[in-house]
Amino acid sequence: MATLRDIAHAVGVSVTTVSNVVNGRPNASPELRARVLAAAEELGYRPNRAARAMRTGRTSTLGLVLPDLTNPFFPELAQAVENTARSAGLLVCLIDSQSRPEGEADGFALLMQHRVDGVIWCPLGATTPPTLKDFDKPIVLIDRPRAGYDVVQSDYAMGGRLLAAHALATGHTRIGLLSGPHGVESARQRRDGFVGAHPDSLEIAWEINVDFDGTLPPEAVTALTRRRSATLVVCGNDLIAISAIRCLAERGLRVPHDVSVTGFDNIRWTDLVTPRLTTIAQPIGAIGAKAVEVMLERMSGTAHVSRRTIFDVALVTRDSVRPPRRG
């Protein structure tokens, strides 16, 4: 693989000058510049980022630490992060902790050894990996705020309120809640946004906490199938909603004919399942892109206080909600 020195030798000029030329710095006549670039092209020169990193202390590399790529929120996020980062010349190094704290810790340790310039992190829970203690590069959080960190997330409470308004508008007043897991901030915000919006008009018939991956515990199944207990089931995310719909269908209850259901996230599949799901869309791609932007600002040293970016969400009405039958 050709180095600066090879080019310098070929053109008969100093290494410094070649470095200047290939990095677009001044101090070279146009004619010489052309010769150097020609030689670089000829020899197939690719700058060695590792060497550059050692000299400059910056690797042009970003860590992306996620809990679980098989949750469909994250691939879309990862795609946006990777593409935005790449167009800024940064390579994204992926860590998927498989929802295991040790995975998170190992991943951070590896990223630190590689001296990534920053980490975009969707934390697993409230704990901080011990390996992270003396990490002195910027960190941007996704979705889960913490004191002292930049964070980028959606306005989940707003999503809850939009759903509440939609429930009222379509005539539902007895609500079942399949909320996300207890203790997860984003689940809490969704739930509280809904419940707090119209406390006098909406009656919460029952509420059950469910994992975001959509597996329904027996009590959820019982609640779902108790006829008349609720006319609308508001779910913590789309996976839960899809599971609920299937659970209902298996027991002879049709959505939205017998019961209405809403999701949250607007993952791709909401548009492909039957019935198509009414849900809350959050701009996942924009969140990923923004996280990278915030990171770039941090990296460029324009340091402010930690900043919180919150994106609006939107109601997407499809086929899984219709006015309740009289009875």
Next chain:
Amino acid sequence: MATLRDIAHAVGVSVTTVSNVVNGRPNASPELRARVLAAAEELGYRPNRAARAMRTGRTSTLGLVLPDLTNPFFPELAQAVENTARSAGLLVCLIDSQSRPEGEADGFALLMQHRVDGVIWCPLGATTPPTLKDFDKPIVLIDRPRAGYDVVQSDYAMGGRLLAAHALATGHTRIGLLSGPHGVESARQRRDGFVGAHPDSLEIAWEINVDFDGTLPPEAVTALTRRRSATLVVCGNDLIAISAIRCLAERGLRVPHDVSVTGFDNIRWTDLVTPRLTTIAQPIGAIGAKAVEVMLERMSGTAHVSRRTIFDVALVTRDSVRPPRRG
């Protein structure tokens, strides 16, 4: 950030010795070894991989180049690759080309600059990015074989045969084919496996090539809704199958009552959509892990001829196929 020299200075010993100790090489008395390790711990030493890379020429880094993370095949693959690589001490650098050849080319260029030790690549199509010309590190292909490369994939032809057998067993003989994209090897293998299995018993009523992301062109919609043209629609993957089911439902045709449908891949959602999809399961996680293993063998220099690893697949029968109605 502490360096080998800092430790050497603290312990009063040479840099070489510290390097030997932290890398577990011999040539140090147990007692000295202990002192060095204590100092390393004390100072929070993390080896600088960039510096090591420059000296050794190896970065302990792997590229993973994918067409589209929002296709649910890939997150599962990426997760397996990342976890297997990490447990071998390798960091995975992600490129998502968003199905654009330029993205693939840019990604490879970036990976080359970073001198990754190898690339695991699921090629977009038949073309090779120009930037890849003088890449001299090992490449392991996923899913799409090419002459001269290692490849890890499923036995797609076997999947096709299993589907054909299932079609016969459930009494279907007039088949519609929504095959994957033209020119994509894995799509061709699935299709050929099916078509070649029982050429005398199964009649291909129509065949249309469709993108793997499941968007249906108008002619596909026409074919699907032409009543009686086929009793079973065999789709190139699950996304196509799910789209087909919804397309049918929107036009008043119910699956499996009016038409049966099969998918391919057994992505997670096949179990959540209505009806649950009969499909072919491939061991995605095992494929990802194996790809890393093959890569490690290549990297360790035990070079053989290019090798092809093929995993068995299995039929998963669910609700989207039932015997055809008489008529």
Next chain:
DNA sequence: TATGCCAAGTGAAACGTTACACTACAGAGC
């Protein structure tokens, strides 16, 4: 006693790049 060998450790060079201080020369201004 001389010889060789081993364990324990050292010093310096190199990997490819960038940053810094420097030189050489041409032209402008007085």
Next chain:
DNA sequence: GCTCTGTAGTGTAACGTTTCACTTGGCATA
């Protein structure tokens, strides 16, 4: 003719690691 300034370019020292050839002393063997 002299200094001043700017342009075009050079040489060298790092960055943190590994590798290689080397030293030193002790101990076993002939």
